[in-house]
Amino acid sequence: MKNFLIVVAFSLLTISLFAVYANYGIPEIVPAPPPKEEKLDLGAMTMESFVALGERIVNGKGTCTLCHNAVGGRAPLLEQVVELTKQRLADEKYEGEAEDLEGYLMESMVEPSAYVVVGFGKKGTNDTVSPMPDVSTGSIGLSEAEMAAVIAYLQESGGAEITVEIPTDADEADEEDEEEQRTALTSPEEIVSEFTCGACHIVAGEEGDVGPDLTLIGGKFDRAYLRRSILDPNADIAKGYEADQMPPDYGSQLYASELELLLDYLASLK
Amino acid sequence: MTRRSRYVTWAGLLLLFGAILWLLPIDLGQLDWQSALAADETTTDAATESDGAAEANGAAESPYAPAPKTTAADYPQIAGVNSRVVVWLVAQLHLWFAAFVLAVPIFVFIIEAIGMATREKRYDDMAYEFIKVSITAYSLTAILGGLLAFSLLVFYPDLFLYLSTIFKETMFYYALIFFAESACLYIYYYGWHWLQGPFKKWLHLSLGLLLNGVGTLLMFLANGWLTFMMSPAGVDPAGVFQGDTMVALHNYLWNPINLHRFVANIAYGGSVVGAYAAFKFLSARRAEERAHYDWMGYNANFIAICALLPLPFAGYYLSAEIYAYSQQMGITLMGGIFAWLFIIQAVLIGTLFLSANYYLWCGMGRSDGAVRYNHYIKYIAIVLVGAFLVWFTPHTLVLSNEELKALGGPYHKYLGPLGIMPAKNTAVNVMILFTALSFLIYRRANRVATANWVRMGNAIQVALFTTGIANIFFLGIYHGYFTNTVYKVAASIPQVLTTLVVIVISTLIDYFMYRGAKDVAPLHWGRVPGRSQYALFLLAVAFTWLMGLMGYIRSGIRQHWHVVDIMRDNSPDAFTPTLGYAANVVSVGTVIFMTMVIFVFWLAQVSGSKAEPSGYWKEQQA
Numbered sequence: 001m002k003n004f005l006i007v008v009a010f011s012l013l014t015i016s017l018f019a020v021y022a023n024y025g026i027p028e029i030v031p032a033p034p035p036k037e038e039k040l041d042l043g044a045m046t047m048e049s050f051v052a053l054g055e056r057i058v059n060g061k062g063t064c065t066l067c068h069n070a071v072g073g074r075a076p077l078l079e080q081v082v083e084l085t086k087q088r089l090a091d092e093k094y095e096g097e098a099e100d101l102e103g104y105l106m107e108s109m110v111e112p113s114a115y116v117v118v119g120f121g122k123k124g125t126n127d128t129v130s131p132m133p134d135v136s137t138g139s140i141g142l143s144e145a146e147m148a149a150v151i152a153y154l155q156e157s158g159g160a161e162i163t164v165e166i167p168t169d170a171d172e173a174d175e176e177d178e179e180e181q182r183t184a185l186t187s188p189e190e191i192v193s194e195f196t197c198g199a200c201h202i203v204a205g206e207e208g209d210v211g212p213d214l215t216l217i218g219g220k221f222d223r224a225y226l227r228r229s230i231l232d233p234n235a236d237i238a239k240g241y242e243a244d245q246m247p248p249d250y251g252s253q254l255y256a257s258e259l260e261l262l263l264d265y266l267a268s269l270k
Numbered sequence: 271m272t273r274r275s276r277y278v279t280w281a282g283l284l285l286l287f288g289a290i291l292w293l294l295p296i297d298l299g300q301l302d303w304q305s306a307l308a309a310d311e312t313t314t315d316a317a318t319e320s321d322g323a324a325e326a327n328g329a330a331e332s333p334y335a336p337a338p339k340t341t342a343a344d345y346p347q348i349a350g351v352n353s354r355v356v357v358w359l360v361a362q363l364h365l366w367f368a369a370f371v372l373a374v375p376i377f378v379f380i381i382e383a384i385g386m387a388t389r390e391k392r393y394d395d396m397a398y399e400f401i402k403v404s405i406t407a408y409s410l411t412a413i414l415g416g417l418l419a420f421s422l423l424v425f426y427p428d429l430f431l432y433l434s435t436i437f438k439e440t441m442f443y444y445a446l447i448f449f450a451e452s453a454c455l456y457i458y459y460y461g462w463h464w465l466q467g468p469f470k471k472w473l474h475l476s477l478g479l480l481l482n483g484v485g486t487l488l489m490f491l492a493n494g495w496l497t498f499m500m501s502p503a504g505v506d507p508a509g510v511f512q513g514d515t516m517v518a519l520h521n522y523l524w525n526p527i528n529l530h531r532f533v534a535n536i537a538y539g540g541s542v543v544g545a546y547a548a549f550k551f552l553s554a555r556r557a558e559e560r561a562h563y564d565w566m567g568y569n570a571n572f573i574a575i576c577a578l579l580p581l582p583f584a585g586y587y588l589s590a591e592i593y594a595y596s597q598q599m600g601i602t603l604m605g606g607i608f609a610w611l612f613i614i615q616a617v618l619i620g621t622l623f624l625s626a627n628y629y630l631w632c633g634m635g636r637s638d639g640a641v642r643y644n645h646y647i648k649y650i651a652i653v654l655v656g657a658f659l660v661w662f663t664p665h666t667l668v669l670s671n672e673e674l675k676a677l678g679g680p681y682h683k684y685l686g687p688l689g690i691m692p693a694k695n696t697a698v699n700v701m702i703l704f705t706a707l708s709f710l711i712y713r714r715a716n717r718v719a720t721a722n723w724v725r726m727g728n729a730i731q732v733a734l735f736t737t738g739i740a741n742i743f744f745l746g747i748y749h750g751y752f753t754n755t756v757y758k759v760a761a762s763i764p765q766v767l768t769t770l771v772v773i774v775i776s777t778l779i780d781y782f783m784y785r786g787a788k789d790v791a792p793l794h795w796g797r798v799p800g801r802s803q804y805a806l807f808l809l810a811v812a813f814t815w816l817m818g819l820m821g822y823i824r825s826g827i828r829q830h831w832h833v834v835d836i837m838r839d840n841s842p843d844a845f846t847p848t849l850g851y852a853a854n855v856v857s858v859g860t861v862i863f864m865t866m867v868i869f870v871f872w873l874a875q876v877s878g879s880k881a882e883p884s885g886y887w888k889e890q891q892a
Contacts, residue, residue, distance in 0.1 A: 003552040003553050004549075006552075010808075011807060011811050014808060014815075015811060018614075018618065018812075019853050019856075021614065021617060022850055023850040023854070026613055026849065027610065028848055028850050030848055031847075034844050034845060066598060066601050067598075074601070123594065132597075137507055137835070138834075138835035139829070
């Protein structure tokens, strides 16, 4: 019996050590929640906010930077695409039908194997097949408007003229109709997470640096100011920050109960 | 029975077994081929239209429905029960037991064959004791399998229905094969003492082979279902099944998982049986008992190490195939949230290697000749710990802004370079080579070679190890620090080949060099310190925990998809849990599993006990 108890204690100790190490020995990273379809208010968008949407998609939902980055080197750098498009379209390897930058970028997203940059093809295909998925389908599933926003962003960041037009709401209407009613969130943490406030603000453990730090926001401003800042973000711009950075449609995205919960939470940050 | 007729019987049974394995998939294919034809007829016209229209028509006319688009309301909830954790734990427990009961017959078969070849009954007795341990575990595996099916039906009905639609034939065959496996196992176990003797023993061994074949086939079928969820095949982009089950089953990641699980199961089975032997050793009161269970523990550990050595290579193959299937999935696996999990994995595998080596070193106490080699052990230990530390070094550090500024970036000046994959590959290959060296030393400890080419043989072995290690370092350094990122993992395959060549050739040299060698003195089985047995417990616990953790990552890389890109998980638990949370679930599962395993061990023990209650039973009248 004594041996049995020693063995049990030894096993429990070993399991506990592994669990403690996994909990405290390595950084606790909270994975991003599953991506949600962003409700696009295309009618209210300026080209600047459309470009900003494109940037958000490139870095977020589109998962483009997962491969297109200087560290991993798994895909060509997007910063160079504007400069190199002409050369690629003229390349005899090119199998697509695009005639300009906009067409090439769209084609690259939905038919990536039309042109595979040397050294970035699937192994064993002699750079004829791209490992990149069609971003309009599968787990990425970008809409036409979102792909247009990506093109606008890439054109703008590459110093080229933006040739895409912001699609009208009617174009997206069918897609939006298919969206299902979501359930109202019941905690401020869920709301902050759902609406990715932390991507731009320092709030709830997130450390975004695009917008103002919200850590002590409740001590600086009253509820009315906070409410206005959410519903009409360009009404008051904090010193040192630019206008048009925050989506203007949170008023339509948030349920009333969620807005009040969020305001309670922000007002409590003192 | 003549030798010739024995060979004929043996060959016949092998042929029969092969034919069963061969025919089953063909039969499946034919079943599905007919439905595939039916599906083709309805979709041929549509295929000439535009892609989108074709998909739409295909979905409308196919006898199969597209993958369901669920909402949170489609996932039944039971108050106070977290459905994901329930399914997670039950699936994991089923897997642990399944791995155990699939592995034990494999090495029981090998040990029985060794017993037959050497005509040493102790091997036969040990094989019987191993299978006795697994017999209760078999029932628990089946019960947990049923519980898993019920849990899926209750909590994830749409997913279960979708998978059943695609895999209904294989599920039916699975049930039939399960009966076949049960029959084989029960005859194999209960007929052990009955099927003794020249012909009957061969028949018994053949049953063991059949049992293993059927068990492996079962695992392959179940693997097909889960790999379909990771790399779906045989369905269109909307998830409409195209009618060919073999295509769905033989998806991109099926064989890599099959291989990885097959090897891992053997290592795992060896470690659990080793823990059983260790417990019996510690509880033994008589010297003979201690000697028997020491010998049993040694053999179990030997089996575990033999399977553990190629396991990292099977892991590389699986990871490479995941990358090849989907670069995004590969990056999520190795470069995203799960990257830190591999640091935990390094700790666990380091634990496995260190405990397995420690057990071998303690085991040298059985030999009077080990004193000649004891001084090498500290150097092997230093190398193993050094390699472990490299493997365990993270690449990117999670830092605050101040720390980032102070460090000048996310990579530490010295530790950063050790965090990349080529450095880790180098470290793990070195660990494997030195573990093999530990085994070679253990093997030599009690023997004196009598071959006249010992000096040359030793020199060749030293040269092999030296050049092998130099080559592994060269490949790791060259590919790791002097090539483009894309080619950094290119070192892994030549490194693996180098390691395998060194191990195989040096073992062969050792085998021939020590053929006919003299023993220094008889081995003193049972003359090992009690702490060595805790190394066996550590091996079993670490293995169990590690399997649970890797189960989390295998399932987790699907992220918010039940079936990647085909059927989205819209349940309230669709998010990826943190590593800490996963570690807690795995820990709870490990404790439950260990409790059940202790119950199994206890049953195996009481089944051999016999009480003679005096005065309880009526005296039989003469």
